């Protein structure tokens with residue numbers, strides 16, 4: 001059975017958009033039949049990309065300059081310079097594991113499907129193993145961790161951002177989750193020699209999303225659509241990430 005969904009956008013709010021699947025079609029035999037309409041909320045949890053985008057200290061800055069301008073040229077065309085870990089982005093295994101998989105080798109199924117947003121806004125300094133266990137993380141979960149980082153915002157860099165503790169990373173890796181996301185530009189403590197938040201997950205080919213903005217998202221179940229750019233043979237890429245939620 002083949003199902004086709006055609007979406008129409010009904011609201012243009014930049015953060016939260018409501019769409020109605022007005023033409024959900026189910027392929028039955030030789031023809032499509034219209035299925036029941038359903039409405040979902042789209043929540044954009046990606047950081048805006050511009051020259052004010054917060055950059056992790058030492059990483060490549062984001063610059064946009066005009067390459068062609070009108071009226072000298074028929075069209076306007078920009079040149080963009082940025083690091084592969086700019087804004088909301090994916091860490092693929094090759095980011096921290098020698099000979100690890102590059103982003104293009106990760107199946108897209110990893111990035112699309114059911115996900116759980118877990119609220120760790122009461123976590124102090126790091127998300128700990130007990131806190132992860134208390135949320136009931138399960139094998140195959142796509143987990144997005146919301147912390148106080150989202151509430152502080154992304155206008156200036158904070159050294160004391162909330163990160164994933166090494167033991168918690170080991171636990172999630174051993175458990176066999178599918179994807180882990182966090183709302184800051186790094187999953188590990190700045191300057192720490194405990195690299196397990198990267199290495200434990202990435203060794204198991206569990207990609208990491210960094211730089212999520214989960215300010216407007218409550219704990220619960222969503223559908224995630226995380227679409228990294230299709231660069232080949234590199235260790236990461238910016239991604240557009242949206243969550244779909246059922247309307248009440």
Ligand SMILES: [Zn+2]
Pocket residue numbers: 085089090091185186210236
């Ligand atoms: Zn990264």
